[in-house]
Amino acid sequence: MKKKTLQTIAVAAGVAGLMALSPVPEDKDLSRRAGDYFEQIRRDPLLLTAFFTAMPKGGDLHHHFSGSMYGETYWQILADHNGWINTSTMDVDTPGTEHALPWKRFAALPRDARFDSLKQAFLRSVSAKDYEASLRPSDEHFFATFGKMSFVASFGMEEGLRELKQRAVSENVQYIETQTGQPDMRIDQPESADWEKSLTGVSLKDSLVVFGILDKVRDSLLAHGAVHWADSCRRRMAEIHRNANVDDSTFILRYQLSASRAGAPLSVYRRLMLAFEVASRDSLVVGVNLVSREDGEVSMRDYQLHMLMFAHLDRNYHGRVPYSLHAGELTAGMVRPEQLRSHITEAVMVAGARRIGHGVDIAYESAWKTVLDHMARKKIPVEINLSSNEFILKVQNELHPVLLYFTHKVPVVISTDDAGVLRTDLTRQYVLLATRYPSLRYADIRQIVSNSIRYSFIRPAALKEEKLRQLDIAFARFEQQLLRYGTGKVIR
Template identity: 35%
Template sequence: MTMGGRKLHMLAIGLGLAAGLAGGQALAAPAATPEARTAARFDSLVHDRAQLRLFLRAMPKGGDLHNHLWGAPYAEDFLAMAADDGLCVTVPRPALAEGPCDMAGKVPAKGLAQRDPDLYARTIDALSMRNFTPGGDGAAASGHDQFFSTFDRFAAAAARNNIGPMLAATREMAAGDHVLYVESSANPEALHAFGLVGQDLGWTDDFAAALAVLQPRIPAMVAQARAEMDAAEAQADRRQGCAKPAKAGPCQVAVRYQAFVQRAQPPGFVFAQMALAFALVEADPRFVGVNIVNPEDNPTALADYSLHMRMFQFLAARHPTVKLALHAGELAPGLTPPRDLSFHIREAVEIAGARRIGHGVDIASEAGASALLARMARDHVAVEINLTSNDVILGVKGSDHPLALYRQAGVPVVLSTDDEGVSRIDMTGEYLRAATEQGLRYGDLKAMARDSLEYSFLPGASLRGSVCAGREAPSPACASFLAGSPKAQVQWRLEQDFAAFERGVGGER
């Protein structure tokens, strides 16, 4: 080998050694975090829906902030309640009804699945969105109408002191979905009864005068409502064996309630119900907020929308600690005239003072939408996103859905189920839709799960920025902080669940 060749050879050896060292340094660099490996695993599954559902089923999901106690149980649950209560199923168009069941047009709900499987199946379809075909077999003419008509069809069971069984069904669903917290719209019978009291008193548009007449009756109705919830929770606990030490599963799901107002009722009814709802939230820590329900496009709801927002404003001034999560913007072009799409979300935020908006689907039709979005982002007014519900009821999905618009504007968003039993869904399915239809990735979903607790109405300081933030085990100061904050306690559980989930998915030993 010539001198020049020897030099070239040594140079090649040196370059190879340097490359080997560089490669060794790369291999010795810190391994990807469990979160990064989990995100990579998610990305590898995003086009395999079955595998992705399996992944998402196990993923911790924080809270479900838009949940209706009447709409969460499946039709099978209501049929079981009907059987226990001796109720009937009407024929030929199925619905649940009071007895006696030995007359024409009514058969016993008890034993129906074994006695007449075909009628049992058709009843499930009638009480939910399963197999919905517009106008078929007594079904409504649209998804919107079918969805809302189901509540009347199973009302005989839901209204029959069955809050306990409905709560048990809700907790069971949440536990199976790895949901730690549910904030459910739930009214004891006392709230409906008090609405009727207000309706009978008449209405003059004088908020102060109406409240003065109702005020002496409110304490007794608050006590009645609290007693109803005591009995319902005890019943749910018995059904699920929650008295057993360290009982896991449904018994570990934290549930709080939003007292709600029925907007399709006359003004006197709405105001009385609203006044009692505010008082109940102040008196009972299980109730953490007030909401408003019924179809937003109902003629009475549309005509009185601004009146209702002013009612909220009036009562909120007298109960400043009570939080509002209001259904607003559950509308779409063509469902109502354009004028009704132009102000509902804005008035819920600016007049009523809503801290969260349920649905918010018509945001792009709001007058001054850009300014409203900026305000919601600045004031941290979160939006509860219900992808399946918006598809089923309004026909809004995919790129037509405003989820991306909210996220681009910096508005906090959380995924929720709305009425999972009526829609025949679960929270896992909502996460799956967010991934496959909205393009969200693991980091996005994890952030939304965290936000579902951050923007919950659970009392107490947030884990974010606290002495516990970033810790794997609580210090004495952290333990003291957690003991004083129900919100931080659930957030801490979520962080522990995420750590365990990511270690498992990432294969960390």
């Protein structure tokens, strides 16, 4: 019976492309029976994987473009363009620069007797493949991969976007909202030294003083052509998106722009403002974020200032630009105990984040109950990244707060974070969710999937409503196909 069921679900996955072609009436009994079958198989990892492969999964909302491409894709991009690799360190470079030994052109690698071992060493250097904790802390290894690959991701962005779409469609993901880069502009601000000094020295409790300084910075950026730079960025993104040809009637991809929280204050604000400018003028760039490790020296020092920057920009753009914030990607022992008390609180209450990414340290926050109540009341979702939190923070199972959010009625969405670095996909995240948290039923998981479209930043609103309608149809098709071909006790 199990073999037949596995084949049944594979058939369901094969017809996934037909799911949104015609309406299927909602059948609550059909959904209940699918839930009964789900409970029968939730302890069988292979059947569970087949189930979630075929199940519509809506959107992946916490998604970094450069970290989502697999190392094999980077290798192929470099090979296609005859880039460089340092055969000792596994560092790589694009074709434009000349190098000496031990650097080699990719075109010469097939003649190298070490070809296979070099490729495997490269894959280990840019991902969690065969990771050995004795060689390097997992968080250090994870964040180091971005420095190695982000420039290659930009170099081969169109190829990467097409691959992301193909993988998404094959596992029944209808939408991706990916973080792609940090806009910037060349500018000389004569007062920058004074503004930088003021921002690092001001009391952050006096937000009006901070806002006064940021007003001057913003006015200067506008006077120096920020709108022009934002339009250039917007046109470039539109061209890449058009050339990649990823959108169709059943799948769409949208972008967030960001700033690195490790930069100097004026640099962070400049990039954020440009990102807001682009997002306020464009339907492809739908949001803004902050990136880089949250426990970094500068990230921790300037965290409150960064939250005030978002509040300031939100005020100046009249709330038109949504943003998600990495907040609470911390755990006990990673920083001093007192540094676990307020990051999510500040992201929600001060910065006004529309979504929170990770949110792992919520139980350590002084105002955790107030924050959860606020997130539930205002429908501020938390983006849960199970594999990422396990690899970077060593937080999993009952130590993970996903059920704390869920039971307090905070909208939950499931995301991959960095599928390429972690060697995972969205299917695997749902398998982990179902396996580790048996109190979540099929109806709960279906709601979590729906959240990934409902709380996305898709614009306009009519497009989001259409994607929700398509998702309902896809679920009805999935449940119909799942049960039509025979699933043991579920079929009557």
